[in-house]
Amino acid sequence: MPPSLPPSRRGFLFLALLLSACLAAPGAGGAGGDGAAMQALRRELAPPGWGPGADHCAWRGVTCAVGGGGAVTAIDLPRRGLRGDFSAAGALPALARLDLSANSLRGGVPAALGALARLEFLDLSMNALTGAVPAALAGASGLRFLNLSNNALSGAIPDELRGLRELQELQVSGNNLTGVLPGWLAGLPGLRVLSAYENSLSGPIPPGLGLSSELQVLNLHSNALEGGIPSSLFQLGNLQVLILTLNRLNGTIPDTIGRCRGLSNVRIGDNRLSGAIPASIGDATSLTYFEANTNDLSGGIPTQFARCANLTLLNLAYNRLAGEVPDVLGELRNLQELIVSGNGLGGEFPKSILRCRNLSKLDLSYNSFHGDLPEDICNGPRMQFLFLDHNEFSGGIPRGIGGCTRLLALQLGSNNLGGQIPAEIGKVKSLQIALNLSFNHFVGTLPRELGRLDKLVTLDLSSNEISGQIPGDMRGMLSLIEVNLSNNRLSGSIPAFGPFQKSAASSFSGNAKLCGDPLDVDCGPIYGSNYGMDHRKISYRVALAVVGSCVLIFSLVSLVVALFMWRERQEKEVEAKKAEAGEVVVAAPQVVASTVFIESLQQAIDFQSCVKATYKDANELGNGTFSTTYKAVMPSGMVVCVKKLKSIDRAVIHHQTKMIRELERLAHINHKNLVRPIGYVIYDDCALLLHHHMPNGTLLQLLHNDCNTDGEKQKPDWPRLLSIAVDVAEGLAFLHQVATIHLDISSGNVYLDSHYNALLGEVEISKLLDPSKGTASISAVAGSFGYIPPEYAYTMQVTVPGNVYSYGVVLLEILTSKLPVEEEFGEGMDLVKWVHTAPARGETPEQIMDPQLSTVSFAWRRQMLAVLKVAMLCTERAPAKRPRMKKVVEMLQEAKNS
Ligand SMILES: *[C@@H]1O[C@H](CO)[C@@H](O)[C@H](O)[C@H]1NC(C)=O
Ligand SMILES: *[C@@H]1O[C@H](CO)[C@@H](O)[C@H](O)[C@H]1NC(C)=O
Ligand SMILES: *[C@@H]1O[C@H](CO)[C@@H](O)[C@H](O)[C@H]1NC(C)=O
Ligand SMILES: *[C@@H]1O[C@H](CO)[C@@H](O)[C@H](O)[C@H]1NC(C)=O
Numbered sequence: 001m002p003p004s005l006p007p008s009r010r011g012f013l014f015l016a017l018l019l020s021a022c023l024a025a026p027g028a029g030g031a032g033g034d035g036a037a038m039q040a041l042r043r044e045l046a047p048p049g050w051g052p053g054a055d056h057c058a059w060r061g062v063t064c065a066v067g068g069g070g071a072v073t074a075i076d077l078p079r080r081g082l083r084g085d086f087s088a089a090g091a092l093p094a095l096a097r098l099d100l101s102a103n104s105l106r107g108g109v110p111a112a113l114g115a116l117a118r119l120e121f122l123d124l125s126m127n128a129l130t131g132a133v134p135a136a137l138a139g140a141s142g143l144r145f146l147n148l149s150n151n152a153l154s155g156a157i158p159d160e161l162r163g164l165r166e167l168q169e170l171q172v173s174g175n176n177l178t179g180v181l182p183g184w185l186a187g188l189p190g191l192r193v194l195s196a197y198e199n200s201l202s203g204p205i206p207p208g209l210g211l212s213s214e215l216q217v218l219n220l221h222s223n224a225l226e227g228g229i230p231s232s233l234f235q236l237g238n239l240q241v242l243i244l245t246l247n248r249l250n251g252t253i254p255d256t257i258g259r260c261r262g263l264s265n266v267r268i269g270d271n272r273l274s275g276a277i278p279a280s281i282g283d284a285t286s287l288t289y290f291e292a293n294t295n296d297l298s299g300g301i302p303t304q305f306a307r308c309a310n311l312t313l314l315n316l317a318y319n320r321l322a323g324e325v326p327d328v329l330g331e332l333r334n335l336q337e338l339i340v341s342g343n344g345l346g347g348e349f350p351k352s353i354l355r356c357r358n359l360s361k362l363d364l365s366y367n368s369f370h371g372d373l374p375e376d377i378c379n380g381p382r383m384q385f386l387f388l389d390h391n392e393f394s395g396g397i398p399r400g401i402g403g404c405t406r407l408l409a410l411q412l413g414s415n416n417l418g419g420q421i422p423a424e425i426g427k428v429k430s431l432q433i434a435l436n437l438s439f440n441h442f443v444g445t446l447p448r449e450l451g452r453l454d455k456l457v458t459l460d461l462s463s464n465e466i467s468g469q470i471p472g473d474m475r476g477m478l479s480l481i482e483v484n485l486s487n488n489r490l491s492g493s494i495p496a497f498g499p500f501q502k503s504a505a506s507s508f509s510g511n512a513k514l515c516g517d518p519l520d521v522d523c524g525p526i527y528g529s530n531y532g533m534d535h536r537k538i539s540y541r542v543a544l545a546v547v548g549s550c551v552l553i554f555s556l557v558s559l560v561v562a563l564f565m566w567r568e569r570q571e572k573e574v575e576a577k578k579a580e581a582g583e584v585v586v587a588a589p590q591v592v593a594s595t596v597f598i599e600s601l602q603q604a605i606d607f608q609s610c611v612k613a614t615y616k617d618a619n620e621l622g623n624g625t626f627s628t629t630y631k632a633v634m635p636s637g638m639v640v641c642v643k644k645l646k647s648i649d650r651a652v653i654h655h656q657t658k659m660i661r662e663l664e665r666l667a668h669i670n671h672k673n674l675v676r677p678i679g680y681v682i683y684d685d686c687a688l689l690l691h692h693h694m695p696n697g698t699l700l701q702l703l704h705n706d707c708n709t710d711g712e713k714q715k716p717d718w719p720r721l722l723s724i725a726v727d728v729a730e731g732l733a734f735l736h737q738v739a740t741i742h743l744d745i746s747s748g749n750v751y752l753d754s755h756y757n758a759l760l761g762e763v764e765i766s767k768l769l770d771p772s773k774g775t776a777s778i779s780a781v782a783g784s785f786g787y788i789p790p791e792y793a794y795t796m797q798v799t800v801p802g803n804v805y806s807y808g809v810v811l812l813e814i815l816t817s818k819l820p821v822e823e824e825f826g827e828g829m830d831l832v833k834w835v836h837t838a839p840a841r842g843e844t845p846e847q848i849m850d851p852q853l854s855t856v857s858f859a860w861r862r863q864m865l866a867v868l869k870v871a872m873l874c875t876e877r878a879p880a881k882r883p884r885m886k887k888v889v890e891m892l893q894e895a896k897n898s
């Protein structure tokens with residue numbers, strides 16, 4: 001309402017509004033009292049787009065019956081950030097569809113919903129609902145689709161629900177349900193989808209399941225289910241997806257599995273299954289994914305797998321399989337991964353498998369394969385992972401290794417290989433993750449060509465018979481982090497090369513004639529050690545180190561003291577100036593300085609509106625370490641994002657000219673993945689920075705299912721998330737290139753434009769608060785909780801590797817969909833520790849990555865595993881071990897293109 005209206009007119013307007021509201025009410029509230037129930041729902045949930053109009057049929061997400069006088073038939077409000085009680089929905093007798101998924105609903109599933117006899121579709125998934133599934137829900141006997149997954153529900157699935165005879169899809173995964181899967185599920189005539197993975201369910205899979213209905217999807221992974229896989233599942237031949245990984249199932253794989261011509265996905269790993277894989281598997285011709293690792297399966301690998309022409313992944317690792325890899329598997333044109341490690345397989349290298357042109361991972365490790373490696377060891381350009389370690393292969397490394405142009409990791413350790421390491425190894429420029437030739441009998445000298453492997457991170461040549469000097473060319477291995485040349489016959493001095501000298505002595509030990517750092521053997525002018533001299537040298541070094549540290553600590557302390565004194569003086573000066581000028585603090589904002597850098601926007605931006613927007617909490621978009629952001633609508637209609645710097649950094653304001661210079665400089669830095677300031681306002685002792693409004697909010701909101709400003713959002717898919725990760729990495733790599741360190745990397749500072757391109761924000765903060773430039777107190781500069789690198793505790797400095805760490809945390813957030821700090825990790829655990837300690841807890845990457853992403857497709861999962869590796873490197877505890885951002889960008893691009 002325009003404030004200029006005279007009071008009498010204002011009163012009239014108010015009356016008119018009141019009257020129209022009263023007139024509208026009876027019409028809407030008419031049928032069956034839905035009006036009252038809807039008003040109650042609105043009070044509790046306050047969904048955006050509900051009201052103020054009284055006609056609830058016009059509210060967003062509400063559908064009413066045609067000509068039904070306002071009877072509500074459907075409510076669709078997914079992803080609106082809703083919380084509160086929604087039991088009033090139980091008083092909408094015509095309701096057929098209720099979708100409140102992906103909100104923040106708490107408390108129990110309302111028993112009142114059991115009154116909805118017409119309800120067919122109920123989706124309450126992805127909320128924070130607790131307590132037991134109410135038995136009263138059985139009253140909604142028309143339910144066909146029930147989704148309660150991803151909540152915190154507990155207790156058993158109540159037996160009363162046997163009344164839901166119409167159920168077609170039942171999803172209760174990702175809760176804390178206990179007890180058994182009720183037997184009556186087997187009797188439901190229409191059940192097509194049963195998904196109850198990631199609970200604590202025990203007991204058997206209901207016998208007879210699959211006999212009464214056309215069951216298509218059964219996903220029960222990560223429970224404590226016992227007993228066998230019922231053969232009834234396959235009886236009618238409709239099953240398409242069977243996922244039972246990580247349970248305690250025993251018995252054999254039923255022979256009837258071959259009846260399911262449409263079965264594409266079988267994942268039954270990490271159970272106690274025994275017996276042979278039935279030959280009938282060859283009849284399941286749609287099979288694309290067969291994963292049965294870590295069981296007790298015996299017999300041979302059935303040749304019949306060759307009939308499953310679409311087979312993409314075959315994982316039979318860690319069983320008791322014997323015999324050879326059947327030649328006919330070479331016919332599997334689509335096979336990408338063959339994993340048979342940890343069995344009792346033998347015979348020669350299965351050459352025919354190299355006819356699978358799409359094979360990118362071949363894992364034969366921990367078996368008893370013997371004989372020579374084939375000359376063309378890669379199937380052309382696709383092979384990425386060759387794991388042949390812990391076998392009995394003999395002969396040399398074939399020169400054909402040079403043809404492995406995409407190889408990322410080569411594991412040949414613990415075999416009987418010998419001869420010289422061929423120079424062709426230097427052609428495998430793609431080698432990145434590991435080259436491990438340890439525990440073999442390699443002889444001769446190290447090829448200089450190793451120096452060409454500039455992406456390689458891990459090199460293990462230990463426990464061989466390699467002689468000669470370490471070639472200086474190895475300094476070309478720019479990415480090397482872990483090296484092990486121990487237990488060979490190397491001689492001479494270790495070349496001066498960071499990754500070498502930073503290694504443990506045990507990386508070079510066991511070479512009698514090797515000297516130099518990191519071995520405590522001085523090379524001297526002549527070889528042969530002079531103990532006395534060594535000793536003196538060492539103590540000299542220790543003394544130097546001690547003096548050095550003292551000087552360093554002293555200068556740090558002086559710096560801190562000087563900064564505090566400087567700040568105090570600044571404040572005094574300013575107060576003195578204020579007193580001189582006779583300034584009084586006034587309530588109305590007194591804009592001191594303001595500028596819009598971009599000429600075309602100068603007309604559109606009104607500084608007073610920017611200031612006023614910060615007075616209303618309702619405009620608040622986010623709250624960061626250094627600033628609070630607000631949404632401001634200009635009189636011109638333009639929407640601007642206004643960032644108010646927190647008062648802790650008043651020093652910034654007192655350094656206006658400097659700040660303005662920095663801002664102007666930043667406004668001219670043009671990188672597509674960095675948020676640019678478009679202007680600023682300085683008033684009283686506040687500074688506002690202006691940016692373009694980012695309609696899709698922040699990565700934090702996207703990942704953790706808050707809603708954005710429009711209340712509209714889809715759960716992001718993996719390709720989108722990966723491209724966001726690459727965007728942020730590119731923005732940060734650019735910052736590092738222009739010698740700028742970011743002070744607050746977090747998912748809350750990653751903004752998404754209308755095309756979901758990601759831009760890193762809060763860049764200017766780094767310029768305004770850089771402690772080395774004396775514009776802020778040191779204690780303010782720590783970044784956001786959960787993203788702070790461990791070394792910050794003792795260095796009190798944000799560094800380039802520190803940025804890499806924080807970025808790694810963002811990557812982990814993307815991969816796991818978890819926050820950097822969550823209660824579920826336990827005492828003293830954050831996301832980084834939780835992920836790094838997963839192997840020690842016996843958890844696989846599967847259990848860390850968000851299953852909603854990683855189980856969608858084989859390709860996504862593979863990319864996620866690759867990105868997980870990058871994230872692990874970025875969050876290494878030792879700063880020196882973390883890669884540079886430029887490198888991170890490369891690794892992510894590689895993951896993306898794989
Ligand atoms: C919940 O399950 C229903 C029925 O199976 C399905 O249609 C819906 O998409 C699921 N909801 C989510 C958010 O995945
Ligand atoms: C699941 O339930 C068990 C007991 O039934 C409890 O100890 C555990 O904390 C619960 N877990 C979660 C995540 O709620
Ligand atoms: C499977 O395990 C159950 C106990 O959980 C046991 O009673 C049964 O004999 C086992 N069956 C087989 C075939 O090993
Ligand atoms: C193999 O996959 C292709 C493409 O997805 C599909 O068209 C074809 O029907 C599948 N073959 C079999 C035997 O299922």
Ligand SMILES: *[C@@H]1O[C@H](CO)[C@@H](O)[C@H](O)[C@H]1NC(C)=O
Pocket residue numbers: 333334357358
């Ligand atoms: C490899 O797989 C792709 C699909 O991923 C397919 O188009 C191509 O034909 C396969 N290559 C061969 C040699 O079969």
Ligand SMILES: *[C@@H]1O[C@H](CO)[C@@H](O)[C@H](O)[C@H]1NC(C)=O
Pocket residue numbers: 389390412413414436437438439458459460482484
């Ligand atoms: C290299 O392989 C051996 C087994 O042959 C293994 O023990 C060692 O840990 C591996 N080295 C690295 C650095 O992973």
Ligand SMILES: *[C@@H]1O[C@H](CO)[C@@H](O)[C@H](O)[C@H]1NC(C)=O
Pocket residue numbers: 438462463484485486487504506507
């Ligand atoms: C290097 O390998 C040897 C085994 O050959 C091992 O004992 C040693 O711990 C390894 N060193 C490092 C730093 O990994």
